Amino acid sequence: MSLLTVHDLRVSYGPTEIIHGIDLSVERGEVLTLIGLNGAGKSTLLKAIAGLLPSSGRVEFDGNDVSRWRGARINRAGLAYVPQVNGVFAGLTVADHLELARHFRADRRGLQDEILAWFPVLGERLGQDAQTLSGGQRKMLSFVMALSCEPTLVLLDEPTEGVAPVVRQQLVEALHQVTERASVLLVEQNLDTALAVGGRCLVVERGMIVESGQITELAASGVIESRLSV
Numbered sequence: 001m002s003l004l005t006v007h008d009l010r011v012s013y014g015p016t017e018i019i020h021g022i023d024l025s026v027e028r029g030e031v032l033t034l035i036g037l038n039g040a041g042k043s044t045l046l047k048a049i050a051g052l053l054p055s056s057g058r059v060e061f062d063g064n065d066v067s068r069w070r071g072a073r074i075n076r077a078g079l080a081y082v083p084q085v086n087g088v089f090a091g092l093t094v095a096d097h098l099e100l101a102r103h104f105r106a107d108r109r110g111l112q113d114e115i116l117a118w119f120p121v122l123g124e125r126l127g128q129d130a131q132t133l134s135g136g137q138r139k140m141l142s143f144v145m146a147l148s149c150e151p152t153l154v155l156l157d158e159p160t161e162g163v164a165p166v167v168r169q170q171l172v173e174a175l176h177q178v179t180e181r182a183s184v185l186l187v188e189q190n191l192d193t194a195l196a197v198g199g200r201c202l203v204v205e206r207g208m209i210v211e212s213g214q215i216t217e218l219a220a221s222g223v224i225e226s227r228l229s230v
């Protein structure tokens, strides 16, 4: 059985349907990448799967029908979600965020320290208000937070968007580590990063899946380039 199965998922904002009946599945140990133009509905899709937006259709995660579960319950079942923007809270320090992400469980400290070590710059800024971190550092912190609960599936929404090349490299290395520990559903617009991660890829266009295949093959045949050119 797949770790995640999404069937005929539909999401609307008010009267406007944005996701028009998407089917997808993520196998255990797999990385599945979603690619698509701005506004295609990638973030909406991830939020609905994570239980943060109402949707119709069916979402099964780790053997449970989680379609009507709230985000916090889905998270406790092992699904972590790293948002595209604003993954941190103003007025809380980096250390506060780490504490929250452990759900105050001391036994998660070792794991979290291990993940934190991927991003030494965060360790140097434990007392800093998280809102004053750079965009790349905020991405790193929300990454560490999501992984602190030992998830079996991580939804990552454009983890390398808008960061400097050196930070991108660090995040890509961290992504490799994540794929060793958990299954991943990744939204990534940067083709080089998506290729570095590898695996299967779905192209999202106007709220529908229009292509699917191994990312290396879709890239080599020019499918991704033509889908992303407007």
Ligand SMILES: Nc1ncnc2c1ncn2[C@@H]1O[C@H](COP(=O)(O)OP(=O)(O)OP(=O)(O)O)[C@@H](O)[C@H]1O
Binding pocket: 013, 018, 036, 037, 038, 039, 040, 041, 042, 043, 044, 045, 084
């Ligand atoms: N809260 C909202 N209320 C109304 N419409 C929204 C809302 N959030 C997103 N939309 C609309 O839904 C569509 C899909 O947006 P979404 O953010 O899911 O796209 P995306 O593929 O993640 O884009 P990007 O690559 O720019 O992050 C867009 O037309 C967007 O304007």
Ligand SMILES: [Mg+2]
Binding pocket: 042, 043, 044, 084, 157
């Ligand atoms: Mg988005």
